[in-house]
Amino acid sequence: MTTVTPSNATSAAATTDPLRLVDVDHVRFYVGNAKQAAHYYANTFGFQIEQFSDLTTGSRDVASYLLTQGNIRFVLQTGLTPDSPIGEEVRKYGDGVKDVAFTVADAEKAFERAVKNGAKVAFEPRTESDDDGSVTSAAIESYGRATHTFVSRTGKYDLETVRNGGRFSPLFKPADARRINEYNKKNPCGLQWVDHCVGNVEEGKMNHWVEWYENVLEFKLFKHFDDNDISTEYSALMSKVMASGFGVIKMPINEPAEGKKKSQIQEYLEWHNMTPGVQHLALRTNDELSSVAELRRRDVDFLSLPDTYYEVVWDRVNTTLRENGHDPVKEDHDKIRKLGVLVDADDQGYLLQLFTKPLQDRPTLFFEIICRRGSQSFGKGNFKALFEALELEQERRGNL
Ligand SMILES: [Fe+2]
Numbered sequence: 001m002t003t004v005t006p007s008n009a010t011s012a013a014a015t016t017d018p019l020r021l022v023d024v025d026h027v028r029f030y031v032g033n034a035k036q037a038a039h040y041y042a043n044t045f046g047f048q049i050e051q052f053s054d055l056t057t058g059s060r061d062v063a064s065y066l067l068t069q070g071n072i073r074f075v076l077q078t079g080l081t082p083d084s085p086i087g088e089e090v091r092k093y094g095d096g097v098k099d100v101a102f103t104v105a106d107a108e109k110a111f112e113r114a115v116k117n118g119a120k121v122a123f124e125p126r127t128e129s130d131d132d133g134s135v136t137s138a139a140i141e142s143y144g145r146a147t148h149t150f151v152s153r154t155g156k157y158d159l160e161t162v163r164n165g166g167r168f169s170p171l172f173k174p175a176d177a178r179r180i181n182e183y184n185k186k187n188p189c190g191l192q193w194v195d196h197c198v199g200n201v202e203e204g205k206m207n208h209w210v211e212w213y214e215n216v217l218e219f220k221l222f223k224h225f226d227d228n229d230i231s232t233e234y235s236a237l238m239s240k241v242m243a244s245g246f247g248v249i250k251m252p253i254n255e256p257a258e259g260k261k262k263s264q265i266q267e268y269l270e271w272h273n274m275t276p277g278v279q280h281l282a283l284r285t286n287d288e289l290s291s292v293a294e295l296r297r298r299d300v301d302f303l304s305l306p307d308t309y310y311e312v313v314w315d316r317v318n319t320t321l322r323e324n325g326h327d328p329v330k331e332d333h334d335k336i337r338k339l340g341v342l343v344d345a346d347d348q349g350y351l352l353q354l355f356t357k358p359l360q361d362r363p364t365l366f367f368e369i370i371c372r373r374g375s376q377s378f379g380k381g382n383f384k385a386l387f388e389a390l391e392l393e394q395e396r397r398g399n400l
Pocket of ligand 1 (some may be wrong): 196198280282368378
């Protein structure tokens with residue numbers, strides 16, 4: 001299988017297909033206080049606070065902060081007025097992801113095609129421009145409160161320039177020098193790009209949204225040996241993975257399933273105003289152990305697993321790797337255990353992953369820190385151990 005990473009995705013995108021995604025342009029969050037949230041993501045996850053837009057730059061309704069790390073761009077937004085639609089969403093859902101935006105060659109054409117394919121309009125095309133170039137965006141509604149924005153860029157606002165520190169759009173100004181940005185450069189967390197973005201939808205709606213991604217965004221069901229419906233005594237969820245053409249992003253869709261205990265997906269929905277939304281973003285690193293060690297030093301709150309996990313994991317993972325002709329896990333086993341990192345293997349190799357606890361007070365959005373060594377799957381072998389850990393957390397929250 002050919003994997004297209006964001007660095008070589010641009011050339012793959014140089015075709016006439018309007019829905020050919022070039023990259024995840026950015027992920028936009030709605031939060032209660034963007035100024036403070038920026039410090040949280042900078043201090044705990046190592047993001048650079050790069051640019052902003054607020055009252056001082058002439059934005060009267062919304063304050064926005066652009067945070068970057070590797071090829072990851074987050075835009076944190078807060079409403080400034082009592083009737084702000086952002087404030088209304090924060091009231092209903094708490095802090096969380098509103099939008100996963102895709103860079104495309106022509107946002108208007110991508111939008112028109114998606115609408116022709118059946119998408120509902122979130123907002124019509126609009127262009128911000130100045131002497132340096134332009135940024136055109138248009139958005140469609142996805143599951144629940146989530147949207148997808150198509151973004152096309154010209155001049156000094158093109159993606160390559162933005163990746164190298166150029167201005168994000170005519171509305172943004174560079175942030176002042178900050179001590180935390182210097183600290184992050186010296187102590188990198190090593191997060192590189194968004195590997196996948198998982199949505200939680202209501203029971204019985206997974207296949208509806210799988211078809212939506214097929215029809216509207218022309219994604220494909222990601223073919224992999226474990227992409228059949230997952231439903232075990234422990235997992236209590238079903239999941240299917242949708243992949244964009246050329247693999248810029250994978251978007252698994254979860255729905256709750258009947259299990260022994262309340263599904264974690266059901267818990268999410270109940271704390272998210274019974275509305276589908278983004279459950280987690282998986283952020284990719286090339287060095288899981290350094291990344292997790294640095295994130296732990298910064299007090300990131302990770303899920304912890306029972307010690308028994310490491311009594312059986314090596315046998316399971318290395319047997320799978322041996323049977324498929326791959327080398328065993330090369331990272332130090334003792335360090336993996338001490339850092340509490342999870343390991344899984346499939347026919348293509350292995351992966352290392354670790355999940356944070358919820359990033360806000362409501363048990364909704366969390367992050368996954370993932371490193372792939374050949375494996376293209378999602379850690380199915382860890383489900384049983386993870387669900388036991390998650391159930392313990394749900395019990396602590398009184399939600400089981
Ligand atoms: Fe994941």
